[in-house]
Amino acid sequence: MTNGADILSRTLADHGVDTCFANPGTTEMHLLSALGREPRITLHLCLFEGVVTGAADGFARMKGRPAATLLHLGPGLANGMANLHNAKKAASPLINIVGEHATYHLNVDAPLTADIAGMARTVSDYVVTPNSADTIAADTVGMMAAITGPEQRVATMIVPNDVAWTETNTTAAAIAPMPAPEPNADTLPRAVTALKGGNSAALMIGAPFITARMAKLAQAIGAATGCRVFTEPTVARMSRGSGVPALQRQPFHVDFATEALKGLSDAVLVGARTPVAFFAYPNRPSLLLPDDATVIELAPPLADMEKALETLAESLGAQVTSEPTPTPDNTDFDGTAPITSETLGSAVANALPEGAIVVDESITNGLHMFAKCATAAPHDWLNNRGGSIGYSMPVAVGASVACPDRPVLCVTGDGSAAYTLQALWTMARSKLNVTVVILANRSYRILANEMSKIGAGEPTDATLPLMSLEDPAPDWVKLAEGHGVSAERVTNAGSLSLAIARAMSKPGPTLIEAVM
């Protein structure tokens, strides 16, 4: 028996898809059976679709190639959309397989009938609905071609149930991934001239990945020319730590960002986009560069950025030198100190093992942690480019599935963690070496800051409870244990650091509630 579902599974596997995060229902039973019959694909169950899609994002960030998701009809896709939004903004390749009612059943408007394509278009670069088992092979090949192209990364295939269950002999040959788009050779001379201007120019590098080599090249260019060097405020994956130059992030806050970019006459973009404010604030700009600054795009976001930087460095005569590795400065670390934004930084940096993957959703508490970890053991750092919270625990699941031999550290605010806490269960089920640190400040702290900053006044008796997670404060130890993950609560910086080191050195997941 070979049906449409088998052809889909086989074609995905032919293109190197070996992992599927899934939360199926009745309309996906043929798809599930077929995926189960395909020995090259491993299935991971998640108890909520936001975990499914976030895990696929995390997998893609670490592997640079797509995992599949398996989602139940429109509502299943809807539950996964917030993390698909993040994946799309991170340019993470990803294939959603969404079951649909049988074609002939759609016109009876059954309870679960919904506009799946309409939903999918809002969070996908590419949407396709095979209309027969005989076309699903070609449709799958077309989808794989699209998401290795110059622009599209998130694909959604909507599979009517009768397309999945109908038998067919049609196959289609796998296609090779397309090469990355080329850097813009014609803007190179302008970029070279601009950067020679020194401090009035900036080199801005961005998504999706910043490798150690890229960081070294960027630093060398900065050293050779005196230009400013920034990464985008969030980067999907970034090599960091000892031996990797600590590039400056463009600040997140609009006021700090405009200050950092003040006086620039030229901005050279390598993978980066023109800097914009995260939100609009009254009497603050949306575009952050000075009005008269010239933007020079050397490489579009999905180009081979390492190549672009090599060429640029060569043109500028910038040499990568191996600098002395800075030693972590722990002279100010007091283990008995309470856990604050400041002490968190040292606590994490001291504990981080070589090869760790850090998934950062620390929101208001992340500034010092990011800075301190610049001198920690070499590691990868993952940030949210889409701004939809609840991204980090699911992404940690996917990163760990992608790299089972590397410990993953997920540092998340408690408010953020509550959106997708079901990720904990998959960490337990799939025995993932993920350490989750919950920064338990028991509030949406960023909102209290943002309310006055955006001109909406100060919190009142009526609105303050809407930013508070007290009354009752979630007990994260119980929430973790309830999902099968061992957990502990710590209240000072030293205990936190020891707990992180201990958890990351042993297999399986651990949650640490860091009370702030």
Added chain:
Amino acid sequence: MTNGADILSRTLADHGVDTCFANPGTTEMHLLSALGREPRITLHLCLFEGVVTGAADGFARMKGRPAATLLHLGPGLANGMANLHNAKKAASPLINIVGEHATYHLNVDAPLTADIAGMARTVSDYVVTPNSADTIAADTVGMMAAITGPEQRVATMIVPNDVAWTETNTTAAAIAPMPAPEPNADTLPRAVTALKGGNSAALMIGAPFITARMAKLAQAIGAATGCRVFTEPTVARMSRGSGVPALQRQPFHVDFATEALKGLSDAVLVGARTPVAFFAYPNRPSLLLPDDATVIELAPPLADMEKALETLAESLGAQVTSEPTPTPDNTDFDGTAPITSETLGSAVANALPEGAIVVDESITNGLHMFAKCATAAPHDWLNNRGGSIGYSMPVAVGASVACPDRPVLCVTGDGSAAYTLQALWTMARSKLNVTVVILANRSYRILANEMSKIGAGEPTDATLPLMSLEDPAPDWVKLAEGHGVSAERVTNAGSLSLAIARAMSKPGPTLIEAVM
């Protein structure tokens, strides 16, 4: 200071909106401030947007009028979409207020920029984006008019941040709700003739509400004519229990449904839709009535169904009689028996206090419970018409906020509960008298049934784990306590019944893990 956000809040309150379930972010800070300044509106924080929207659905089911939601941009709406799908299918009036970037900020494609209107259209009957503070009053009045009309119930207003923060003096007078659409007087003679045909005709009554009076009228019509009487398989809210005739539900499963409807020559629809299969199955029909049956629509889904049934009963000379109240039959109840689908029924029916609200997401375990509760104390029964799981705990939140003096019982499968478990926190925060019974069979049991039924074979070693919630089994006592809800675990029918009765008689929420 009166800005667009104030005008919106005031206009909503002028139309009787007194409750807002919220999960706001930066772009909603002016909206939150304004809602906080409007003394007629009470705010309830939920930690996940699927709880926000489900709660608004539950509120609407009990009150028959809308609550507002407050959601953060596209991803916030996306997280709420699955339960908006359910609300839309239940025809629950509901107003989503979704913050949007300032109008001038949209073209810079900030991280959180998304196609909010595109998302909203998939789960809303009505979508509006005020383009200035001067039009938001009129836009709000227009929205309120739309959702009290003959067809539309779920509205989404997308509020650009500058529309919220800009000052204005524009107001708009509140409008009165529109009357419900009239029954189809012209089909009444045909309906009368058809029903007089007795057993070859069926009276089918449906969404959104079936009151005790409607149940009595339907039963009287059945008794007078010999016709079959069915409710739709799921009804948004239904009066049940002692003194209310137990109407037969059209069976959920396609085979039982076609059997129940076999031989019909006429189906008279009062609020109901033409019966359709929940899913398509190979070699099974999508439309469930016999091919040659005539469908007679006496009243469209949102018409005054009680009036339609009164007229119909009068035309048929059917008299509502007060029948002897059946006594619950507990002779077969053995408290020491394990918790099964069968014993669950008696355990719940025995414990149910008068005036209870039951939110049913028992999936594979609900059949006997529904039947047994027909003779329990009078209560309301809420069912999911949209089929998207994770509906019940959020709906229970909203039902309890709507009816604080009535105990709410939420009976849910463990798989379903995992989608929106954050609802537990709002139960604790808002001190709601909700009793949650988790039917812990530690599986998506329905899928194992459905897989073979739909022709996808039997579960294999590769696919069975995708239907299992073992390894690890969620610990619902800890998950509840982690959210601030007291909890206990029971393993036999008697303990379950006692625990339900105890929990419902005291204020505040309780979770009972019923191990099956």
